[in-house]
Amino acid sequence: MKHLDLTGSTTVITGAANGMGADIARLLAGRGTHLALIDHDAAALATIAAELTDAHVTTHVVDLRDDDAVFAAAASIAEGHPRINALITCAGSSMLGDIDQLTMEEMRWLTDVNLWGTVSITKALLPALRAAPAAHITHLASVYALAAPAGRIPYAVSKFAVRAFSEALRHELEGTSVSVGAVYPAGVRTGIILHGRYAAAIDP
Template sequence: MKRLDLTDRTTVITGAASGMGAEVARLLARRGVRLALVDRDGDALRALTGRLDGAATAHVVDLRDDDAVFATAATIRGEHPRINALITCAGSSMLGTLQQLTMEEMRWLADVNLWGTVSITKALLPALLDEPAAHITHLASVYALAAPAGRIPYALSKFAVRGFSEALRHELEDTTVTVGAVYPAGVRTGIILHGRYAATIDPAVAARAASAQAAMYHTEPRDAAERIIRATEQRRARTMIGREARLIDLLTRAAPSGYWRVMRKPLREATDTTTPIS
């Protein structure tokens, strides 16, 4: 498969105001790639765009709003007539057990992580299909390979992103557009520390669990961003980021119904949202 050349075209990045999305934007801007950056945090997005020396346009939108997403996609197409890459980094996290979480809380995360990804992909697909070669990179998670306790809404949404990516890749196999998913483990973006938790959880307990999870993260955002860009240029279908992701990928293949016996102990504190603070 021919390597994708991102120069002289536009790459659209969601979740671009912070975390891995912002790092991907910075690295691509330094290479002279045109960018359309999407995020709901207008202040942070405009601040980032202003530091990229005119290489990017900012598009503020809540990806849960389908009408706004399609309107934004139309604006992006008007400003960037040649789009050959979409990288979806937007997402959030949610702590809590099924008994602690409400349906509304779980639906909120699915709307952000899954339906926001589906919506922007559907809205921009016609533009990508107009190109001689294009690629879509969806940010999944190591928790799209293995589903831990205490992370039902997050694992649910990320497994669904994985399924969406694979089905869409098969659907587009006779077109010029390829699709891939990236599976990061332990990237130091702060997503877990700034994510949400069930309203029924003691904030101190949630903070303890989030801190325990964050302490397990080892990959720097810039390193993850470089891997995401490489996966997009190489039009890879499946990319693991971090040693833990590769190990969990092997573990779930070897023990598809028993991997939790191995993962339970290392994740005990990170998944404990019930034990009171003494």
């Protein structure tokens, strides 16, 4: 694999307004990386972008469940950032409740956010990443992509699927300029539980 240097190139980060996505943006901004930040929370996204005064930053308010919006944002990013070398998918949410409390709609909602949002932005940006001499895709999965606890069925299902997507995509892209990896964090104080959802059937 060719050496990957992010200095002066663009990294696209989803879920960039909070948690690990925001911290990764801060870290890369300090290393001279251009950033395209994606999140559905416009206010929080503007706040993090305002911090990064020393970096070239664009913000893109996108609901990753909306495929048309995702592909439109990817086209806009590719037009404004001619050299995209990395994609880091941090966007995700949580859903608490056991199988008797959760509805099918609630479980599908989380899968749309955590899995299909990840697949959609990856597919949309892949042509731009392929155009770079070297590029890397990092999917933020979870320790729950390795072991599934009770009360977290939709979250674990979505993260196991992100793991499978990452592994299959890595094999598909073997021999190209694009490499793929996944990260499996354990407990990180990101606020995901506070910002996530609970099954409506759970007693408040």
